[in-house]
Amino acid sequence: MKTNYLLSNKYKKLGWTLFLLGVISGIVLQILPEKEDFFGIELIKDFGYDFLDEIISVLIIIGGLLVGFTKEKIEDEFIFKLRNDSLVWAIILNYVVLLLTVIFIYEGNFFTVLIYNMFTPLIFFIIRFNFLKIKTRSHEE
CATH class of the missing domain: 1.10.287 (Helix Hairpins)
Known part of the structure:
Protein backbone atom coordinates (compact mmCIF):
# COMPACT_ATOMS: atom_id res chain seq x y z
CA MET A 1 0.00 0.00 0.00
CA ILE A 74 3.75 -4.12 8.12
CA GLU A 75 1.75 -1.41 6.37
CA ASP A 76 -0.98 -3.19 4.41
CA GLU A 77 -4.53 -2.36 3.32
CA PHE A 78 -5.98 -3.57 6.62
CA ILE A 79 -3.77 -1.15 8.60
CA PHE A 80 -4.74 1.59 6.12
CA LYS A 81 -8.42 0.87 6.84
CA LEU A 82 -7.85 0.86 10.61
CA ARG A 83 -6.01 4.17 10.33
CA ASN A 84 -8.79 5.79 8.29
CA ASP A 85 -11.58 4.41 10.49
CA SER A 86 -9.76 5.60 13.61
CA LEU A 87 -9.27 9.06 12.17
CA VAL A 88 -12.94 9.44 11.29
CA TRP A 89 -13.97 8.09 14.70
CA ALA A 90 -11.60 10.53 16.46
CA ILE A 91 -12.96 13.55 14.58
CA ILE A 92 -16.59 12.62 15.28
CA LEU A 93 -15.88 11.98 18.97
CA ASN A 94 -13.94 15.25 19.21
CA TYR A 95 -16.89 17.24 17.87
CA VAL A 96 -19.33 15.43 20.17
CA VAL A 97 -17.15 16.49 23.11
CA LEU A 98 -16.98 20.03 21.72
CA LEU A 99 -20.75 20.16 21.25
CA LEU A 100 -21.36 19.00 24.82
CA THR A 101 -18.84 21.58 26.02
CA VAL A 102 -20.64 24.38 24.19
CA ILE A 103 -23.97 23.30 25.67
CA PHE A 104 -22.98 22.54 29.28
CA ILE A 105 -19.79 24.44 30.20
CA TYR A 106 -19.50 28.19 30.65
CA GLU A 107 -17.06 31.04 31.31
CA GLY A 108 -13.44 30.22 32.26
CA ASN A 109 -14.04 26.48 32.36
CA PHE A 110 -15.16 26.61 28.73
CA PHE A 111 -11.84 28.14 27.68
CA THR A 112 -9.94 25.45 29.63
CA VAL A 113 -11.85 22.69 27.85
CA LEU A 114 -11.14 24.37 24.49
CA ILE A 115 -7.42 24.27 25.28
CA TYR A 116 -7.60 20.54 25.99
CA ASN A 117 -9.74 20.14 22.87
CA MET A 118 -6.73 21.12 20.74
CA PHE A 119 -5.16 17.76 21.58
CA THR A 120 -8.17 15.45 21.71
CA PRO A 121 -8.42 14.54 18.00
CA LEU A 122 -4.83 13.33 18.01
CA ILE A 123 -5.19 11.56 21.36
CA PHE A 124 -8.50 9.91 20.38
CA PHE A 125 -6.96 8.78 17.08
CA ILE A 126 -3.87 7.28 18.75
CA ILE A 127 -5.94 5.47 21.39
CA ARG A 128 -8.46 4.09 18.89
CA PHE A 129 -5.90 3.05 16.26
CA ASN A 130 -3.68 1.25 18.77
CA PHE A 131 -6.68 -0.34 20.50
CA LEU A 132 -7.90 -1.77 17.18
CA LYS A 133 -4.41 -3.04 16.32
CA ILE A 134 -4.11 -4.82 19.67
CA LYS A 135 -7.67 -6.18 19.45
CA THR A 136 -7.02 -7.51 15.93
CA ARG A 137 -3.71 -9.04 16.98
CA SER A 138 -5.34 -10.83 19.95
CA HIS A 139 -8.06 -12.30 17.68
CA GLU A 140 -5.43 -13.65 15.30
CA GLU A 141 -3.68 -15.63 18.07
Missing part, protein backbone atom coordinates in the same frame (compact mmCIF):
# COMPACT_ATOMS: atom_id res chain seq x y z
CA LYS A 2 1.53 3.29 -1.12
CA THR A 3 1.07 6.04 1.49
CA ASN A 4 3.07 9.17 0.76
CA TYR A 5 1.96 11.02 3.87
CA LEU A 6 3.37 8.51 6.37
CA LEU A 7 6.84 8.81 7.86
CA SER A 8 9.30 5.98 8.25
CA ASN A 9 8.70 3.54 11.11
CA LYS A 10 12.02 4.54 12.69
CA TYR A 11 10.36 7.71 14.09
CA LYS A 12 7.71 5.83 16.09
CA LYS A 13 9.86 5.34 19.23
CA LEU A 14 10.85 9.01 19.25
CA GLY A 15 7.18 9.90 18.80
CA TRP A 16 6.07 7.77 21.74
CA THR A 17 8.82 9.25 23.91
CA LEU A 18 7.90 12.85 23.11
CA PHE A 19 4.16 12.19 23.30
CA LEU A 20 4.25 10.41 26.67
CA LEU A 21 6.69 12.95 28.10
CA GLY A 22 4.36 15.74 27.03
CA VAL A 23 1.17 14.09 28.32
CA ILE A 24 2.69 13.08 31.66
CA SER A 25 4.29 16.52 32.12
CA GLY A 26 0.98 18.18 31.26
CA ILE A 27 -0.89 16.09 33.82
CA VAL A 28 1.75 16.79 36.49
CA LEU A 29 1.67 20.51 35.67
CA GLN A 30 -2.12 20.56 36.16
CA ILE A 31 -1.91 18.66 39.45
CA LEU A 32 0.91 20.69 41.03
CA PRO A 33 -0.40 23.59 43.09
CA GLU A 34 2.79 25.63 42.62
CA LYS A 35 3.84 26.02 38.99
CA GLU A 36 6.87 28.20 39.68
CA ASP A 37 9.28 25.33 40.23
CA PHE A 38 8.61 22.31 37.99
CA PHE A 39 10.92 19.31 38.48
CA GLY A 40 13.44 21.61 40.14
CA ILE A 41 13.68 23.85 37.06
CA GLU A 42 13.20 27.57 37.59
CA LEU A 43 10.91 28.77 34.82
CA ILE A 44 11.74 31.70 32.58
CA LYS A 45 9.96 34.74 33.99
CA ASP A 46 11.32 37.52 31.76
CA PHE A 47 8.56 39.83 30.56
CA GLY A 48 5.98 37.72 32.41
CA TYR A 49 6.37 34.72 30.06
CA ASP A 50 6.07 31.12 31.20
CA PHE A 51 7.15 28.79 28.40
CA LEU A 52 6.47 25.46 30.08
CA ASP A 53 2.90 25.19 28.72
CA GLU A 54 4.17 25.82 25.20
CA ILE A 55 6.98 23.27 25.53
CA ILE A 56 4.53 20.63 26.76
CA SER A 57 2.13 21.46 23.91
CA VAL A 58 4.92 21.12 21.34
CA LEU A 59 5.93 17.74 22.82
CA ILE A 60 2.35 16.45 22.64
CA ILE A 61 1.77 17.72 19.10
CA ILE A 62 5.07 16.57 17.57
CA GLY A 63 5.07 13.29 19.47
CA GLY A 64 1.42 12.63 18.62
CA LEU A 65 1.94 13.33 14.94
CA LEU A 66 4.96 11.02 14.87
CA VAL A 67 3.04 8.25 16.66
CA GLY A 68 -0.07 8.64 14.56
CA PHE A 69 1.52 9.14 11.16
CA THR A 70 4.49 6.82 10.99
CA LYS A 71 4.27 3.56 9.10
CA GLU A 72 3.71 0.31 10.88
CA LYS A 73 6.28 -2.44 10.40
Whole structure:
Protein backbone atom coordinates (compact mmCIF):
# COMPACT_ATOMS: atom_id res chain seq x y z
CA MET A 1 0.00 0.00 0.00
CA LYS A 2 1.53 3.29 -1.12
CA THR A 3 1.07 6.04 1.49
CA ASN A 4 3.07 9.17 0.76
CA TYR A 5 1.96 11.02 3.87
CA LEU A 6 3.37 8.51 6.37
CA LEU A 7 6.84 8.81 7.86
CA SER A 8 9.30 5.98 8.25
CA ASN A 9 8.70 3.54 11.11
CA LYS A 10 12.02 4.54 12.69
CA TYR A 11 10.36 7.71 14.09
CA LYS A 12 7.71 5.83 16.09
CA LYS A 13 9.86 5.34 19.23
CA LEU A 14 10.85 9.01 19.25
CA GLY A 15 7.18 9.90 18.80
CA TRP A 16 6.07 7.77 21.74
CA THR A 17 8.82 9.25 23.91
CA LEU A 18 7.90 12.85 23.11
CA PHE A 19 4.16 12.19 23.30
CA LEU A 20 4.25 10.41 26.67
CA LEU A 21 6.69 12.95 28.10
CA GLY A 22 4.36 15.74 27.03
CA VAL A 23 1.17 14.09 28.32
CA ILE A 24 2.69 13.08 31.66
CA SER A 25 4.29 16.52 32.12
CA GLY A 26 0.98 18.18 31.26
CA ILE A 27 -0.89 16.09 33.82
CA VAL A 28 1.75 16.79 36.49
CA LEU A 29 1.67 20.51 35.67
CA GLN A 30 -2.12 20.56 36.16
CA ILE A 31 -1.91 18.66 39.45
CA LEU A 32 0.91 20.69 41.03
CA PRO A 33 -0.40 23.59 43.09
CA GLU A 34 2.79 25.63 42.62
CA LYS A 35 3.84 26.02 38.99
CA GLU A 36 6.87 28.20 39.68
CA ASP A 37 9.28 25.33 40.23
CA PHE A 38 8.61 22.31 37.99
CA PHE A 39 10.92 19.31 38.48
CA GLY A 40 13.44 21.61 40.14
CA ILE A 41 13.68 23.85 37.06
CA GLU A 42 13.20 27.57 37.59
CA LEU A 43 10.91 28.77 34.82
CA ILE A 44 11.74 31.70 32.58
CA LYS A 45 9.96 34.74 33.99
CA ASP A 46 11.32 37.52 31.76
CA PHE A 47 8.56 39.83 30.56
CA GLY A 48 5.98 37.72 32.41
CA TYR A 49 6.37 34.72 30.06
CA ASP A 50 6.07 31.12 31.20
CA PHE A 51 7.15 28.79 28.40
CA LEU A 52 6.47 25.46 30.08
CA ASP A 53 2.90 25.19 28.72
CA GLU A 54 4.17 25.82 25.20
CA ILE A 55 6.98 23.27 25.53
CA ILE A 56 4.53 20.63 26.76
CA SER A 57 2.13 21.46 23.91
CA VAL A 58 4.92 21.12 21.34
CA LEU A 59 5.93 17.74 22.82
CA ILE A 60 2.35 16.45 22.64
CA ILE A 61 1.77 17.72 19.10
CA ILE A 62 5.07 16.57 17.57
CA GLY A 63 5.07 13.29 19.47
CA GLY A 64 1.42 12.63 18.62
CA LEU A 65 1.94 13.33 14.94
CA LEU A 66 4.96 11.02 14.87
CA VAL A 67 3.04 8.25 16.66
CA GLY A 68 -0.07 8.64 14.56
CA PHE A 69 1.52 9.14 11.16
CA THR A 70 4.49 6.82 10.99
CA LYS A 71 4.27 3.56 9.10
CA GLU A 72 3.71 0.31 10.88
CA LYS A 73 6.28 -2.44 10.40
CA ILE A 74 3.75 -4.12 8.12
CA GLU A 75 1.75 -1.41 6.37
CA ASP A 76 -0.98 -3.19 4.41
CA GLU A 77 -4.53 -2.36 3.32
CA PHE A 78 -5.98 -3.57 6.62
CA ILE A 79 -3.77 -1.15 8.60
CA PHE A 80 -4.74 1.59 6.12
CA LYS A 81 -8.42 0.87 6.84
CA LEU A 82 -7.85 0.86 10.61
CA ARG A 83 -6.01 4.17 10.33
CA ASN A 84 -8.79 5.79 8.29
CA ASP A 85 -11.58 4.41 10.49
CA SER A 86 -9.76 5.60 13.61
CA LEU A 87 -9.27 9.06 12.17
CA VAL A 88 -12.94 9.44 11.29
CA TRP A 89 -13.97 8.09 14.70
CA ALA A 90 -11.60 10.53 16.46
CA ILE A 91 -12.96 13.55 14.58
CA ILE A 92 -16.59 12.62 15.28
CA LEU A 93 -15.88 11.98 18.97
CA ASN A 94 -13.94 15.25 19.21
CA TYR A 95 -16.89 17.24 17.87
CA VAL A 96 -19.33 15.43 20.17
CA VAL A 97 -17.15 16.49 23.11
CA LEU A 98 -16.98 20.03 21.72
CA LEU A 99 -20.75 20.16 21.25
CA LEU A 100 -21.36 19.00 24.82
CA THR A 101 -18.84 21.58 26.02
CA VAL A 102 -20.64 24.38 24.19
CA ILE A 103 -23.97 23.30 25.67
CA PHE A 104 -22.98 22.54 29.28
CA ILE A 105 -19.79 24.44 30.20
CA TYR A 106 -19.50 28.19 30.65
CA GLU A 107 -17.06 31.04 31.31
CA GLY A 108 -13.44 30.22 32.26
CA ASN A 109 -14.04 26.48 32.36
CA PHE A 110 -15.16 26.61 28.73
CA PHE A 111 -11.84 28.14 27.68
CA THR A 112 -9.94 25.45 29.63
CA VAL A 113 -11.85 22.69 27.85
CA LEU A 114 -11.14 24.37 24.49
CA ILE A 115 -7.42 24.27 25.28
CA TYR A 116 -7.60 20.54 25.99
CA ASN A 117 -9.74 20.14 22.87
CA MET A 118 -6.73 21.12 20.74
CA PHE A 119 -5.16 17.76 21.58
CA THR A 120 -8.17 15.45 21.71
CA PRO A 121 -8.42 14.54 18.00
CA LEU A 122 -4.83 13.33 18.01
CA ILE A 123 -5.19 11.56 21.36
CA PHE A 124 -8.50 9.91 20.38
CA PHE A 125 -6.96 8.78 17.08
CA ILE A 126 -3.87 7.28 18.75
CA ILE A 127 -5.94 5.47 21.39
CA ARG A 128 -8.46 4.09 18.89
CA PHE A 129 -5.90 3.05 16.26
CA ASN A 130 -3.68 1.25 18.77
CA PHE A 131 -6.68 -0.34 20.50
CA LEU A 132 -7.90 -1.77 17.18
CA LYS A 133 -4.41 -3.04 16.32
CA ILE A 134 -4.11 -4.82 19.67
CA LYS A 135 -7.67 -6.18 19.45
CA THR A 136 -7.02 -7.51 15.93
CA ARG A 137 -3.71 -9.04 16.98
CA SER A 138 -5.34 -10.83 19.95
CA HIS A 139 -8.06 -12.30 17.68
CA GLU A 140 -5.43 -13.65 15.30
CA GLU A 141 -3.68 -15.63 18.07
